[in-house]
Amino acid sequence: MNAIIFHGSAPHATAKQFWYPNISRNLNSRGIATIVADLPRLDQEPLTETLFRECT
Structure with missing residues (x-):
């Protein structure tokens, strides 16, 4: 099983926070x-x- 987590769109939100x-x-x-x-x-x-930018 695999999981992909997308972070929220709050200003300055990154994958390394929260x-x-x-x-x-x-x-x-x-x-x-x-x-x-x-x-x-x-x-x-x-x-x-x-x-598009991240997938190319």
């Missing part, structure tokens, strides 16, 4: 491969532009 690292570690310890996507411009531009 509960994201803890939940990732907990899921990994249970055998669930986890990625916390870091989308630093999510609060500054449309989601489609952010995803």
